[in-house]
Amino acid sequence: MASKIVKMAGAKPIDQFEITIGQAILDLENSVPELKKDLRPLTITGAKEVELGAGKQAIVIFVPVPQQKAFNKIQQRLTRELEKKFSDRHVVFVSQRRILKKPSRRENPKQPRPRTRTLTAVHDAILEDLVYPTEIVGKRTRVKVDGSKTIKCFLDTKDQTSLEYKLSTFSAVYRKLTGKDVVFEFPANAELF
Secondary structure, eight states: OGGGBOOOTTOOOOOHHHHHHHHHHHHHHHHOHHHHHHHTTOOBSEEEEEEEETTEEEEEEEEEGGGHHHHHHHHHHHHHHHHHHSTTEEEEEEEEOOOOOOOOSSOOOSSOOOGGGSHHHHHHHHHHHHHTTSOEEEEEEEEOTTSOEEEEEEEOGGGHHHHGGGHHHHHHHHHHHHSOEEEEEOOSSGGGO
């Protein structure tokens, strides 16, 4: 249970919910032979429960960035098994990324801030992580008269049947993690993208 959870330096201590998620992943590793080999070296950095409204909840599992590709290989199967275990909740995996602040005039950093540590890059990467295994084929930012922004995100239509029921979950989780509103859609005519 705690062996599957590796916290970053300075992070909050492991709570009870994270222990239950770690234990569930450990149980899957021991009980499902196809996942055993792939799950053994993998760890998580945390887990969070997100309220979706109407009494529904989603589980967001944070994974280390270097292990993201390994998680992606087994993500569909792992998500299915975890959703069976935690019935009535959707499970999504997101990489634990760090945002570095913009260097000010007063501080003189030894090296420039990497593009992957900027706020925009991290938010875009979170969006990609949320909708995996499908791909984002287009994005539009809609600015209303009152100044509020909404991101319209178009997903690949080949995954429409398998992801249609999770679109509201993706929106709620993205809003909770980044504070930005996003609407997921499947384009009517995909050849435009």
